[in-house]
Amino acid sequence: MKRAIAIILETILFLFVFLAGSLLVAVPAAHLPQWDVSLSGTRYFVLDGLILVVILYLIFLAFGAARHRLRSAVLTSTVAVVLALVLGLAMKFGFATR
DSSP states (O other), rough: OOHHHHHHHHHHHHHEEEEEHHHGGGGGSSSSSOEEOOOOSSSEEEEEHHHHHEEEHHHHHHHHHHHOHHHHHHHHHHHHHHHHHHHHHHHHEEEOOO
């Protein structure tokens, strides 16, 4: 039960970070330098949210390794990241139009 709650809370955190990173495209001063992928003439995907999620995932794994609980940290964080990415991409986080 504890692990399920941890997965749900981490998924919500990863979704929030993915959304925040995807919305950084609206703030030119906070936008990471040209990290986007052109999908068609006017559509593109902003990679900022994905990069922030990967950085947060690595931080969770580092904390798990520091606490000597790497196995449980890898399991819960990986499931949470996969769920957050699936949900975030289904909600079209990161997709933009020029």
